[in-house]
Amino acid sequence: QVQLVESGGGLVRPGDSLELTCEVSGRTFTDFAIAWFRQAPGEDREFVAGVNWYGDKTYYGEPVKGRFTIFRVNTKNAVYLQMNNLKPEDTAVYFCNASPRWEYDPNSFVQYGSWGQGTQVTVSS
Numbered sequence: 001q002v003q004l005v006e007s008g009g010g011l012v013r014p015g016d017s018l019e020l021t022c023e024v025s026g027r028t029f030t031d032f033a034i035a036w037f038r039q040a041p042g043e044d045r046e047f048v049a050g051v052n053w054y055g056d057k058t059y060y061g062e063p064v065k066g067r068f069t070i071f072r073v074n075t076k077n078a079v080y081l082q083m084n085n086l087k088p089e090d091t092a093v094y095f096c097n098a099s100p101r102w103e104y105d106p107n108s109f110v111q112y113g114s115w116g117q118g119t120q121v122t123v124s125s
Contacts, residue, residue, distance in 0.1 A: 002027040009119030020081040022096035033102040034079040038092035047106035093118040
């Protein structure tokens with residue numbers, strides 16, 4: 001059973017940067033593609049970014065393209081989400097997801113992946 005623990009959330013101002021961490025344990029880390037999703041109050045869970053097993057393939061949701069970067073450090077069993085130029089609309093609980101499948105389709109993570117508990121990001125002046 002794979003376990004995921006997110007950290008790094010907090011309260012920041014518009015325009016600030018923040019880096020989230022997803023630490024993965026319980027299974028071989030490189031067996032999993034990893035994605036970040038987020039969920040704002042009253043909204044559906046939204047895909048943010050995904051990275052494949054080796055870290056050489058990524059894709060992003062439209063609202064974060066050019067501002068967020070996902071990367072993984074396999075020697076640390078961790079995936080990171082570097083978030084720059086944060087906006088109030090980025091406020092949400094951010095979740096990571098580990099899936100044994102890699103597809104350019106967020107629904108694949110939802111269908112086949114496991115979830116962490118989430119970390120809150122609040123962007124407010």
